[in-house]
Amino acid sequence: MSEPAIVVENLSKKYKIGLRARANRTFREAVTDAIKAPFRRLRALREKSNGEDTIWALKDVSFAVQPGEVVGIIGRNGAGKSTLLKILSRITEPTIGRALIRGRVRSLLEVGTGFHPELTGRENIYLNGAILGMKKTEIDSKFDEIIAFAEVEKFLDTPVKRYSSGMYVRLAFAVAAHLEPEILIVDEVLAVGDASFQKKCLGKMGETARGGRTVIFVSHNMPSIQQMCSRAILLNEGKIVAADSTDRVVAAYLAGAATTASAADLSLLPPARRRGTGVAQFVRIELFGADGRMAQEIRFGEPLVVRLHIWAKKAIDRVVFGFSFVAANGTEVMGTTAHDGGMPNSLEAGMQIFTCEVRPMILCPGHYYIRAAIFRQGEMFDYIDEMIGFDVLNAAFDLASAPANHLVGHIYIPFRWQHEQASQRAR
Numbered sequence: 068m069s070e071p072a073i074v075v076e077n078l079s080k081k082y083k084i085g086l087r088a089r090a091n092r093t094f095r096e097a098v099t100d101a102i103k104a105p106f107r108r109l110r111a112l113r114e115k116s117n118g119e120d121t122i123w124a125l126k127d128v129s130f131a132v133q134p135g136e137v138v139g140i141i142g143r144n145g146a147g148k149s150t151l152l153k154i155l156s157r158i159t160e161p162t163i164g165r166a167l168i169r170g171r172v173r174s175l176l177e178v179g180t181g182f183h184p185e186l187t188g189r190e191n192i193y194l195n196g197a198i199l200g201m202k203k204t205e206i207d208s209k210f211d212e213i214i215a216f217a218e219v220e221k222f223l224d225t226p227v228k229r230y231s232s233g234m235y236v237r238l239a240f241a242v243a244a245h246l247e248p249e250i251l252i253v254d255e256v257l258a259v260g261d262a263s264f265q266k267k268c269l270g271k272m273g274e275t276a277r278g279g280r281t282v283i284f285v286s287h288n289m290p291s292i293q294q295m296c297s298r299a300i301l302l303n304e305g306k307i308v309a310a311d312s313t314d315r316v317v318a319a320y321l322a323g324a325a326t327t328a329s330a331a332d333l334s335l336l337p338p339a340r341r342r343g344t345g346v347a348q349f350v351r352i353e354l355f356g357a358d359g360r361m362a363q364e365i366r367f368g369e370p371l372v373v374r375l376h377i378w379a380k381k382a383i384d385r386v387v388f389g390f391s392f393v394a395a396n397g398t399e400v401m402g403t404t405a406h407d408g409g410m411p412n413s414l415e416a417g418m419q420i421f422t423c424e425v426r427p428m429i430l431c432p433g434h435y436y437i438r439a440a441i442f443r444q445g446e447m448f449d450y451i452d453e454m455i456g457f458d459v460l461n462a463a464f465d466l467a468s469a470p471a472n473h474l475v476g477h478i479y480i481p482f483r484w485q486h487e488q489a490s491q492r493a494r
Contacts, residue, residue: 070169072250072281073132073155077164080125080150080305124150125161126305134170134249137282139296139313141289141320144339147305148285152176152254155283170249170281173200175240184228188219188238191227195242209245216267217241232445237264244271250281269295287452289317289397317397321436329354329361331455343449347383347414347441351376352455364458367479370426371457377421377441379414383448386414390423390439390454392430399438400430400477414441429479430459 125147132138140148153159154166156174182191192213196206214220217238219230227235253272269291276282276295286292292299292313299316301309309319330353333341341348355372356362365371373390391402405421406412436456441448 069134071131071167072134072136072169073130073283074167075128075130075151075155075164076167078125078128078151078154078161078166079123079163080147080154080159081121081123081162083121123305125154128164128302128305128307130300130307130310132281132283134281135276135279136298137276137284137296139292139299139316140283140285140302141287141292141299141316142302144342145337146302148302149176149254150305151302152252152283152285156252168250171200172250172252173243173246173248174252174254175243176252176254182227182235182239185226187226188223188230191238192242195239201246213238213241213245216245216271233264236445240268244268244275248280250283251275252283254285289321290399293317293397314396318395321395321397329363329457333451333454336451340453341449341451343441343447345449346381347377347379347386347388347448349375349439349441349449349451349454350378350418352437352439354455354457362457364460365428366460367430367432368427370424371428373423373425373437375421375423375439376418377414378418379416382414382416383443384413385443386412386441386448387443388414388421388439388441390437392435393438394477395434398477400435402438428459431477431479432459432461433477434458 128147128151140151142148150159152174153176154161155168156172156176157168158174158176182195186194192210193203193206196209197203201209214223217234217240219234219238222230222234227238230238251272272282272284272295282295284292284295296313298311299309299313300307301316301320309316330351332351333348334350353361353374353376354363354365355374356365357369375388375390377388387404387406389402389404389407392400394400403423405423408423410421434456435458437454438452439454440450442450
């Protein structure tokens with residue numbers, strides 16, 4: 068058996084927090100600071116002994132990845148995923164332990180790193196390729212393929228500062244993705260661009276994996292993790308809490324993802340649980356059942372009402388916002404946007420409330436959670452993957468005479484069956 072491509076042994080990473088230098092503004096402040104300095108040092112030593120000025124982003128992480136294996140790394144924001152990838156990419160050093168890498172590594176951690184806004188797309192391809200370790204002849208051989216993948220032919224000789232954010236990230240990913248590493252480390256590239264480009268990214272990732280290269284893949288998109296990875300590792304607070312087959316690890320992650328409730332105050336959500344510019348944000352979500360009361364359990368075949376409270380710092384046009392239902396295994400079952408209900412594609416400044424009625428509930432019995440987003444092309448304002456969870460229960464009555472406890476899948480669609488004897492048709 069060949070040696071592992073990646074070996075991580077007792078890896079730990081500690082960061083100092085709360086330390087910030089401040090320049091003296093006056094002579095009096097300089098003298099005062101000098102007098103106080105010994106006392107500050109004593110206080111700092113006490114805090115250090117209590118571990119109050121440090122945080123362990125990773126703690127005693129160990130695993131191995133075989134050549135040609137595709138491994139997913141999952142966990143909430145702040146779990147230590149990005150720190151782990153930076154160590155594997157040699158961007159930062161571990162505090163304790165080691166990471167042994169066998170093979171040429173290429174990392175897609177921050178798409179667009181190395182792009183200069185004053186240079187053209189063409190110039191940035193060569194600049195970024197050089198930064199990523201490509202020779203000019205290698206870039207030349209890949210140039211047409213990179214441009215075709217990014218779909219920016221018309222703007223190739225335009226400075227990238229004039230690109231839209233979507234064009235920028237497409238070109239940046241295309242450059243990085245067309246390298247030929249033995250080990251590819253990817254962090255959340257599927258959050259880049261529109262749906263069609265995300266599909267292209269995933270396809271390119273799959274092509275790399277099928278070519279026998281080792282892939283470490285970080286994503287919050289559980290179906291993509293399940294599609295791409297043979298096994299997965301779940302991180303929580305810097306520690307490995309599960310390492311097994313992808314389906315088992317995803318199930319463990321989702322089991323603790325969204326709290327089942329009838330309402331959630333999203334303004335209290337930790338920053339690590341959401342992403343976006345914050346120009347517009349969800350501040351509250353409420354679920355109502357058939358009787359008009361808030362409910363966390365909805366009976367199959369009965370209505371569900373979802374009420375979203377959105378706050379915007381300023382008026383925003385060309386905006387899209389909505390939510391989707393996600394099954395316990397991470398499958399995004401169905402979704403809707405406010406435009407589906409005839410709402411305008413804009414948000415006014417201030418607080419607004421939007422209500423969506425789902426009548427009847429055609430989700431099959433089981434546990435689900437709600438994912439929601441506010442965005443426009445190339446710009447994410449707010450995205451919450453695990454907003455709130457709820458349960459769909461077996462109904463006291465059957466929807467269209469269908470026994471709810473026999474339903475398979477996630478969505479009920481009415482079917483009509485007929486029966487006749489073959490001998491009768493022959494006559």
